[in-house]
Amino acid sequence: MVSLEDYKGREQAYVKHVLLERYLEALVHKTASVYPHIVYVDGFAGPWQSANEHHEDTSFGIALRTLRTAKAAWKGKRRDVKMTAILIEKSASAFKELEKLPPKFPDIEIIPQKGDFVGLIPNILSKIPRDAFSFFLLDPKGWRIPLNALQPMLARPNSEVLFNFMFEFINRAASIDDSVVVTGLNELLPSGDWRQQLSQSTTSDQRKEVLVAAFTECLSQAGNFKHVCETTILRPDRDRPLYSLFYGTRHDRGLEVFRDCQVKALEAQAATRAATKVDKAEAKSRQTEMFGSFHEMNENEASTFLESEKNKARAALVALTPDKLNPILYKDLWPLVLAKHVVRLTAVNQLAAQLRKENVIDFPDWEPRRRVPQPHYRCCRKEN
Numbered sequence: 205m206v207s208l209e210d211y212k213g214r215e216q217a218y219v220k221h222v223l224l225e226r227y228l229e230a231l232v233h234k235t236a237s238v239y240p241h242i243v244y245v246d247g248f249a250g251p252w253q254s255a256n257e258h259h260e261d262t263s264f265g266i267a268l269r270t271l272r273t274a275k276a277a278w279k280g281k282r283r284d285v286k287m288t289a290i291l292i293e294k295s296a297s298a299f300k301e302l303e304k305l306p307p308k309f310p311d312i313e314i315i316p317q318k319g320d321f322v323g324l325i326p327n328i329l330s331k332i333p334r335d336a337f338s339f340f341l342l343d344p345k346g347w348r349i350p351l352n353a354l355q356p357m358l359a360r361p362n363s364e365v366l367f368n369f370m371f372e373f374i375n376r377a378a379s380i381d382d383s384v385v386v387t388g389l390n391e392l393l394p395s396g397d398w399r400q401q402l403s404q405s406t407t408s409d410q411r412k413e414v415l416v417a418a419f420t421e422c423l424s425q426a427g428n429f430k431h432v433c434e435t436t437i438l439r440p441d442r443d444r445p446l447y448s449l450f451y452g453t454r455h456d457r458g459l460e461v462f463r464d465c466q467v468k469a470l471e472a473q474a475a476t477r478a479a480t481k482v483d484k485a486e487a488k489s490r491q492t493e494m495f496g497s498f499h500e501m502n503e504n505e506a507s508t509f510l511e512s513e514k515n516k517a518r519a520a521l522v523a524l525t526p527d528k529l530n531p532i533l534y535k536d537l538w539p540l541v542l543a544k545h546v547v548r549l550t551a552v553n554q555l556a557a558q559l560r561k562e563n564v565i566d567f568p569d570w571e572p573r574r575r576v577p578q579p580h581y582r583c584c585r586k587e588n
């Protein structure tokens with residue numbers, strides 16, 4: 205498991221890595237039950253600001269550990285799954301570190317590639333066999349990424365992506381009237397009327413909503429993803445978004461697992477931010493005892509957000525349930541709710557059961573003794 209100790213002064217990377225680690229563990233283990241070969245691609249691998257001598261605090265370190273664990277678990281069940289990590293890095297000094305990895309992981313195929321990630325895409329794709337499942341992590345230092353150039357990779361079947369959208373820089377860049385900056389942003393967000401919407405936005409929340417919606421749409425189109433979800437990573441010591449992690453998948457099950465991991469990452473973020481703020485305030489004033497309540501208040505920021513998302517999910521569940529002439533199967537309904545809100549499937553199941561009790565939603569196929577709806581149940585609005 206990643207350890208907060210390794211992330212002093214860059215706690216935002218800890219939150220990103222908690223999410224990556226949890227999701228990769230679930231994804232790799234699950235997909236290895238079906239696919240004979242799993243390929244992890246780290247487009248901007250680093251190492252970058254790593255404090256751990258074994259690079260356990262880097263994205264590739266997390267991925268290699270995950271691939272190794274999943275491979276061993278399946279081997280124990282007499283299933284041999286090939287695991288490959290393709291690690292791309294432009295900087296010569298960081299690349300030297302990547303070159304040291306293959307002998308340390310003889311159970312995994314590690315392919316370090318030196319150069320510009322975007323230029324290497326055709327080469328990378330040629331190394332991923334048709335029968336493999338692939339996961340792409342795109343975590344650049346900046347934001348100048350032409351999305352159309354990523355399209356052949358994003359559109360690869362049997363693939364998912366986690367893209368780090370440098371929100372703070374992009375938001376600032378969107379106000380800069382310089383032709384190089386304007387062209388760069390137009391390449392990252394190649395469609396939609398987001399510029400016009402930004403010009404009509406009056407608050408920072410509105411600007412964020414516009415940019416997140418725009419990139420969600422651009423990424424969905426480029427990769428033909430059924431679901432794209434955003435996770436906001438805040439500055440550790442201020443209430444400001446720093447970056448947005450966008451996850452793209454074509455599978456409802458991926459969405460379900462991702463929401464579970466996202467909730468855990470947001471809880472880790474709230475706890476980390478609380479501790480960081482307390483440390484900073486204490487260092488300033490040297491009065492430790494004053495800050496106990498401050499700590500608690502900040503730890504609640506995840507529960508406040510998640511509670512509000514749950515309330516929105518309840519409203520969405522009602523709004524998305526059709527009338528009784530056009531019932532929908534529950535397995536087609538819950539993904540619509542999870543796609544819109546940061547809520548776990550278990551919570552949506554409970555909301556659905558509650559709405560049934562309250563005579564708001566009807567499940568004509570509900571069986572005796574069932575507590576939550578089953579995937580094959582039809583659902584429709586209860587007409588009074």
Ligand SMILES: C[S@@+](CC[C@H](N)C(=O)[O-])C[C@H]1O[C@@H](n2cnc3c(N)ncnc32)[C@H](O)[C@@H]1O
Pocket residue numbers: 247248249250251252261262263264292293294295298319320321322343344345
């Ligand atoms: C934010 S860091 C990656 C951190 C890493 N994903 C992690 O979480 O541990 C970005 C890395 O991308 C590298 N880089 C920058 N531009 C690149 C490019 N065009 N192609 C490949 N690597 C690049 C940088 O040298 C840096 O090591």
